[in-house]
Amino acid sequence: MESIQDRIERVRLDLGEIKDFYKVRFSPTRYERLQKFYNDELSSLDKAPFEDYDQEGKIDFLLLKSYLRLKLRQLKQDAEKDDKVLEYxxxxxxxxxxxxxxxxxxxxxxxxxxxxxxxxxxxxxxxxxxxxxxxxxxxxxxxxxxxxxxxxxxxxxxxxxxxxxxxxxxxxxxxxxxxxxxxxxxxxxxxxxxxxxxxxxxxxxxEDKIIGEPIGQDGLLDALESEMIPYTPEELIEIAKKEYAWCENEMQKAAAAMGHADWRAALEEVKNEYVPPGQQPQLVRSLTMEATEYVKKYDLVTVPPIAEETWQTFMMTPAAQKMNPFFLGGDCIIVSYPTSGMSHADKLMSLRGNNIHFARATVFHEMIPGHHLHAHYWLRHRAYRYLFETPFCIEGWAFYWEMVLWDAPSWTKTPQNRIGMLFWRMHRCARIVFSLKYHLGEMTPEECVELLVDWVGHERATAEGEVRRSIMGDYGPLYQAGYMLGALQLYRLRKEVVVEGGMGEKAFHDKFLRSNMMPVELFRALVKDQELDKDFKTKWRFYDS
Incomplete structure (x- = not known):
């Protein structure tokens, strides 16, 4: 009998081969073949011995079922959109x-x-x-x-x-x-x-024009169901607004500590604290080492020696910086900073947008304990689950550390550091609002840029880059919302099982990393050993303002 893990591996490989062979988007044969594949797999999965699986197997069953159902809905939506193209x-x-x-x-x-x-x-x-x-x-x-x-x-x-x-x-x-x-x-x-x-x-x-393809209310609801987020887009926008209000209040406190009556004036001071051209790679590298040493010193998560040893640093091209105005992390660090061919105004915006305090606020998001450490684990533990890749897991985990270290007295924070951390937290709030409203047809790309400038204090060039990446990059419609919402889920779950439940913090973090990819609600069911049935429906209202 095929195990649930083997079934997931086979589905991934079979689907890849079908898509590679039936590759012409406009071909009715392609849609018919994919539709048959999804329906056949769902029918077969329904006959699988769910009750005989252990908790990990039941999680795998639910992940595969959700994945196949979403792909079937997306196939139908794509067919409808391509019918409009043929008519056009x-x-x-x-x-x-x-x-x-x-x-x-x-x-x-x-x-x-x-x-x-x-x-x-x-x-x-x-x-x-x-x-x-x-x-x-x-x-x-x-x-x-x-x-x-x-x-x-x-x-x-x-x-x-x-x-x-x-x-x-x-x-x-x-x-x-x-x-x-x-x-x-x-x-x-x-x-x-x-x-x-x-x-x-x-x-x-x-290269500056921004244009995309909003998916509408129905598309967002389908995506939210697949991600196991039991909120409407409108409810999520309200959550973002509440979180933004908290951020603005904290911003004002940090600004007062710097001697400013207005947080925007404090933000301007912070932006002008940047290293000279040529020195940004050394800054980012030293910050990465600082974050790594911190989580090891306080025994917050297991850092395998190879993960700590083998990351590399590269520079981002000027063209790529139009899509990614800040440094990126993962298997390596890719540093954004001005190049000689940029205009004077663009050089200044890049320097200010990549200042010392913004960089310190995100280096642990990008590297260790964030994306770099996470990727090290997901390639080695239950790697078959990467089929179910989700921003609520990937970006949620990385931003969760921004929340945890904000709370931690042992993570040194000057008022300027706090301004840097809050800038990104406000940014995550704005991402929920502009990305959902864009896909609902309620905001244009230009209005999204203005929101980032007005709400967060972005440089216009970096705001355009962020919106361009959100709309024109290879991201799903909920990707930008996944940062803060996934972090809020993990933060709430940490309260349930660590603060109130007595689980060790390191054990909690290691368990998450070794579980690979899944909606956070399913990780909650896994770590709390909750009873599951094959018709599981999302119901965890995780947000408590």
Missing amino acids: LGGHFPLRAAVLISARQAVGPMDGKATATLLTELSGHIVSTKDRIVKEVLVAEPTTALRAANGLTELLSQLQEWYAFYAEYDPLFTWWVAAPWPKVEDALADLVKTIKTVVLGLDPLD
């Missing part, structure tokens, strides 16, 4: 192109003459579609137009691979198709360019 393009030429690619996947017989005829028709359809879009005969919402441009870019790449498969290797194919193929290739590339520049206003030389 005024015909079904992507479907006809998909047939060519599918036939190549099956290595079916090639009729060069018929294919040349089809390509000639396709190029005509594509050119006509472009003309109708330019003349605004074909119109769509920006989100649909963006999805069309991205989908057609994928299609062009797949068609190029299709052509390379036959060209020269099949002489009759090359004889017939060599002339019509470049017209299709050029027409499709031109159509993508037209949609981006004419419809969306995206200048290829302009």
Whole structure:
């Protein structure tokens, strides 16, 4: 009999192979095959011996069930969105192109003459579609137009691979198709360019435009159900506002200790305390070592020697800094700081945005005991669970340490340090608000930038980078909310099992790290050994203001 762990591994591998083979986004066959896979796996899982599993096995069952159900819902939503794209393009030429690619996947017989005829028709359809879009005969919402441009870019790449498969290797194919193929290739590339520049206003030389694809209320509710967060988006926004009010009050206390009547004036003083160009890598490295020594000294979590020994430092490119204006951590540190080619204003904003106190407030978030330590464990303990990757676990764990060390008298904090810590805490509050309101259609990207500037005191360049990363990066709709909400969950659970329940703090932290990926509510059930059933529903109202 297949164990639940083996089942998860098989699902991951089977799904990867299916997606790799049925790869054309617009192909009905792809949707039908994926839908069958998810439904078959859910049906099979329902027959699994849930009651025979131990607590870890029951957790695995619930993780897989939630994952498959979410993927099935997302598949349906994607199909609906792609139907709008096909309607926008005024015909079904992507479907006809998909047939060519599918036939190549099956290595079916090639009729060069018929294919040349089809390509000639396709190029005509594509050119006509472009003309109708330019003349605004074909119109769509920006989100649909963006999805069309991205989908057609994928299609062009797949068609190029299709052509390379036959060209020269099949002489009759090359004889017939060599002339019509470049017209299709050029027409499709031109159509993508037209949609981006004419419809969306995206200048290829302009890296500053921010545009994304809001998923709406239903999409957010589906994602929240999968993450086991029993709150509505509106309730989560209110939680963020309450946390922001707490932060602002603490900001005012720290500002007063610095001799300022207004916290924004204190923040300006903190921003101007930065190291000269060239010295930021040494600062970040020394801060990383300080955080590592602290958690070891106070025996807060197990730090394996290899995790402590092998992290490296790299510099971030100017282009990457437009998406990531602050340093990043994980398997290594990637440092953001001004480069000689930046404008004078951008240099100053980067220096101020990466000041000493902001860096000290996040280095333990990024490295040890945060992301670097977490990644070391998830690669080595129940690694199959990484299929269920969640920001409430990844980012929640890292930000949780910001909350724990804020409370800890042994973690030295000057008023300037507190300002730095509170800046990021306010930032996490703002992330919940702007990301959820953006996906609800209640805020534009420009309004999201303004929120970060007004609420948090961001430099405009760093605010734009944060919003660009949230909207245009490869992140799920709840990723930005996952920082603070995941941390609030872990913070509340720590109170239940450590402060009130008597579990050792180090044991609690090590248990979390060795459990790999899961919604925090399931980790709560695991660590408290709660009774579970196969129809488990999220119900933990973790927030207590």
